[in-house]
Amino acid sequence: MASSDSDMRRILESAGVENSVISNFEAQDITTEVVPTLSDAQLIQLGLTTLEKRQLIRSLCRNSSSGNGK
Numbered sequence: 001m002a003s004s005d006s007d008m009r010r011i012l013e014s015a016g017v018e019n020s021v022i023s024n025f026e027a028q029d030i031t032t033e034v035v036p037t038l039s040d041a042q043l044i045q046l047g048l049t050t051l052e053k054r055q056l057i058r059s060l061c062r063n064s065s066s067g068n069g070k
Contacts, residue, residue: 011060021047035061
């Protein structure tokens with residue numbers, strides 16, 4: 001799980017989101033696997049207020065998760 005947490009942090013940092021948003025994701029234990037299943041409303045509550053950021057984060061998480069070879 002720790003690597004999943006650090007993957008999520010890396011994705012959020014690479015997308016240029018604020019530290020407060022990263023803290024929100026960490027406080028809720030949001031992982032890269034969960035993000036694509038979250039609604040826009042849920043992502044907005046976590047602090048991703050723009051459509052561009054929500055789509056970017058979902059895409060990066062999907063790409064990250066697909067590399068895990070389920």
